[in-house]
Amino acid sequence: MAQICLINPRFQTSFWGLNHAMPLIGKKSNMPVLALPVLAGLTPAGHEVVLVDENVEEIDFDALAAFDIVGLTGMTVQRDRMRAILEELHERGIFTVVGGPWVSVVEDAFAGLVDVVFVGEAEETWPRFLDDWSRGEHRARYEQADKTDMSRVPMPRYDLVKFREYATGCVQTSRGCPFQCEFCDIIVIFGRKPRIKTPEMVVAEIEAQHRLGVRLIFLVDDNFIGNKKAAKTILRAIIAWQRANGYPVALYTEASLDLAEDDELMRLMTEAGLIAVFIGIESPDEEALRETKKYQNVRGGMAERVRKVQDAGLEVYAGMIVGFDHDDPSIFERQFRFLKDNRILFAMAGMLSAIPKTPLYARLAAEGRLDDAAADDPQVATNVVPLLMSVEQMRDGWLDLMARLYDAENYFERFDALFIEGRLQLGSARMNWLRRNRPLSYLKIQALTTFAGVWLLARVWGDRRTRPYRPVYRRHLWKLIAARRPPRYLFQFAMKCAVHVHFATLTGQMARGESRLVNT
Template identity: 50%
Template sequence: MADIVIVNPRFNTSFWGMERCMGLLGKRANLPVACLPLLAALVPKHHDVTIVDENIEDIDFARLGRADMVCVTGMTVQGTRMREILKEVRARGAFTVVGGPMATVEPEELEDLADVIFVGEADLTWPQFINEWEAGRHACRYEQHDKTDMTTLPPPRLDLLKSQRYMFGSMQISRGCPFTCEFCDIIVTFGRKPRLKSTQQVLAELDAYYREGIRIVFVVDDNLIGNKKAIKPTLREIAKWQEDHAYALTLFTEASLDLAEDDELMSLMGKAGFQSVFIGIESPDEASLRETKKLQNVRERAGTLVERVKRIQDSGIDVWCGMIVGFDNDKPAAFDVLPGFLAEARIANALIGLLHAIPTTPLFDRLKAEGRLNDAAGSENFGTNVIPLGMSPGMLRDGLTRVTENSYSADAYFQRLDALFVDGGFKFAAHRLPYWRNHRLAWAKSCFENYVMFLVLATRLVLRVEDRGLAHRYRAQLLRAFRARKFEPQLLFTYAVKTAMHYHYDAIAKSLSASAGGPVPESVRSFSRARSRDTSDRVTTVGNGALH
């Protein structure tokens, strides 16, 4: 029996990580990387497995030094810390293994620091390696060439996570995306044919989260609706599960904008308990969308970008989005257009980052051929490795600072939030109302719990926020929301969470402004690099290989 430790390095402060407001929410991190319990589940049962997530606990290097095997996984934005951990563990004589998205797209950066490296998905190669390691004949590099059959995956070892230290849980239903966005590495890693778990697997994982006491779960699929026909039966069964459990779980996920073109799909997601969806809009400029081959966002018959966003909102699903600046088509004016677009679309939460060319992507290959890759990716370019075409690096830097400040000033943020949540009459869970009408006791319990959570968080925001000007603003916003929507406690609690998130965004914007003319904060470089794929920088972290 071997002692195996799986380590996830800490992330630097990032836009999506919500580090500044985690204390207000009573948690240490937003969510666990979903690959961690899956990797543990793939280890033969006769071995002992420990999960160490540096985002919620300190690493005991003496403990790692005593392990038979230390496995490190992470994204490129965790790269510096990954290297530090691997060096320290090897210096203590431990056997080291590394995998994850960084190992997949930049293996040369890590292979000299580990005894074994994994490239790509590792659902097959990881247990294969352990069997060979036991027999004393393992290889130094493993690369899985066949795509994983998702229906063969075991249930994740959620029992090994310190779940109560996270704000959300994380689970995966599918891998792959049918689209061809030039900057995105999803189709390179996962392929263009979405692969789904069975409905039985999904329901079993919901049961597991329910038993663990987790009530909010992020479905980390890069595009949950990549195969619309296949996901609909699963959504129907999730909706039945939710009714059987009095809608105990709140879900949110990522999807493509063509969700707005399928009324049945939006209805099913609402009934299944999906409260929010993250969509890669990328740019309000059609020329930039066409340039990056984001053609699913450019469909005249489907309506404008804003019309499609509002269609999703009208179905009772809140829209978050990712925006990218620095496309070849972008000029300095692009930074001034973006805040107005977000206001018109009533999107409060928008992750704004610079275009970054990830190795293995078509964008990387094109820019390399054109001699437009900045290998240093230093502070002048805010960490991006793309040499801009329509502006100077200085303009790019100033533009990102300006658009972040303009989009996340308190006035701009709460104008967007109130336009949807207060003045817009937005209705969470519109498709679930028939259930609540027939289950009044369950509805009353849910209302009570959400009122309590709203009051607790509102009190913390008013009393604990150090910037007293912001604290007074938050108090005014929370009172306004309460007066307008006092009989909708789920919406009030979500409003309070979004208010707490502004505290984090404000810190990011101030850090960005303070860096003007000097070194760029790692938090800025982190979210800029990670946002160049059609996902968020924290939520869809890939594990040992391409496991979410």
């Protein structure tokens, strides 16, 4: 039987990594990568598995020599660090296997450095490889013939994850997305037919993480509502569990904008304890959305649908993209205005990039508009050659857009518009149920939320990086207090301050040329 170490490489500092905010909330990383506990759960009994996430602990390369197999996973943004680790392992003669999103779209990315490559999902191929390895007959490449039946996968080994080091937990309820966005690699890797876990499986995973101390969980699906009927069934099961246990966890997820078309679905999400949803809005321009085949965003007004999701009690986080073929230099102002008018605080507006094997990559390659070397250039960070502006215009416009979005005054004007003037009903379904059915729990949560908000604000004020922003923080804090919003909004304000530190620090460093461009 094998001694196995599974490694997730360190992420470079990124927008959604919230790296600069982690010290304020006392954590090392935003959330764990599911690939490690999933693979550990797939490992047959008898093998010994150790998980190492370089985002929360250092890799001890000397200790790795004692393992029979060292496995490495990684996304596109981790590819440089993956190579560095694999070069070190190769130099030491350690038997190494690699899988994950990046090697699944660029299979020869690490040619000569690894012994075995896994392409795509591994629910069938990982156990098969271990059986082949035990007989000394393993292959150099494994790829499943069929997509995984998610209703039959084993429970991930959450007991091996150091959840105390992460800000949030994460549970995957499905894989695949029914849409056909040209730039997206999800449909390449996981397909367009959503494959879904049973409600019992999802609840068991939420409960397992809760027992390990997790209080905030990201339902990390490609599109949680890819199958709306199944999503509703899962939400009803989560509601039952939350009520039976006094709503011990908050949740958020990723979904498409057609969420706004289903009132029942939004109601079930808030009753299940969801407080936010990430939506790939991409562009305020219908022409750009049609170009990239994001047709689900052009059915009705986007602004009206964003407002409808917010009015249901869900904060909207937005994914935005600049650099579509219809984008000229005026797009940056339109992006800024859309996000301001629609009260969206958290928005990652990235430059369009073409991932290998996607339809976008094939189209731009045929048009001679790819520059793959530029994707690794720290002053470019995209391989796309735009049509109506130069690469330099796109980069500089994007940097200015990010700086404006995370200017402290602009950022908290959006906070006021959503949480004070807009009076977003965040978590109201959960709190109303607790007040009616468990009044003592309701009072306890109110007290704990208030304490947590004050504690976090004290940490924010005590951090030297916040000195330039404190006058803005103070002014908007008094506006919130004067509005007499419930205690959970004080905590939300404190969290928004911590996250602002991250966004403002990162955008400032990039604008001043103090760090490489981060396009994710």
